[in-house]
Amino acid sequence: MTAHIKLQSSYGDFDPAFVKQLPALEKAMIDQGLDPSAFVIAKNLAQQPRLPIAFRPDGNPLEYTVFVKGRSFTVTQSDDLSFLTYFYRL
Secondary structure, three states: OOOOOEEEEOOOOOOHHHHHHHHHHHHHHHHOOOOHHHEEEEEEEOOOOOOOOOOOOOOOOEEEEEEEOOEEEEEEEOOHHHHHHHHHHO
């Protein structure tokens, strides 16, 4: 049985290229002893600019909040693939 990260978005669908790369991320997490099904990634349009910031072409940055085991962190990125690169490095 494969464990999957849960995705939520109030700003449209996640990029198909992002979704396509999730199995590799989930495998890397399992290899590190993490349970991907314990993670929720929520994507929202950023309300207040934060530094450092990467802007979307339309000028609106995106906030990605990762929830796991009652804790969370939020980062601002320009798009889904930029967030994936950031998260994968963690």
